[in-house]
Amino acid sequence: MLLVFVLFAAFILFYINKLTDSLCIQKEIPEDKHANIFRTINILVTILLISSFVEILYT
Numbered sequence: 001m002l003l004v005f006v007l008f009a010a011f012i013l014f015y016i017n018k019l020t021d022s023l024c025i026q027k028e029i030p031e032d033k034h035a036n037i038f039r040t041i042n043i044l045v046t047i048l049l050i051s052s053f054v055e056i057l058y059t
Helices: 002-026 031-057
Strands: none
Touching: 002 031
């Protein structure tokens, strides 16, 4: 089950990064702000994935 969840999490992170890149391009956000946007979104999604895993693990 852990392997499936890790693969799912990697796919989600990859797809979210792809969508974030599209957002930055579409909204014409300056290059110097891209790193902060990606870092914030990746941290929040990682917290969401970890909390989902813990919830699945203990139910």
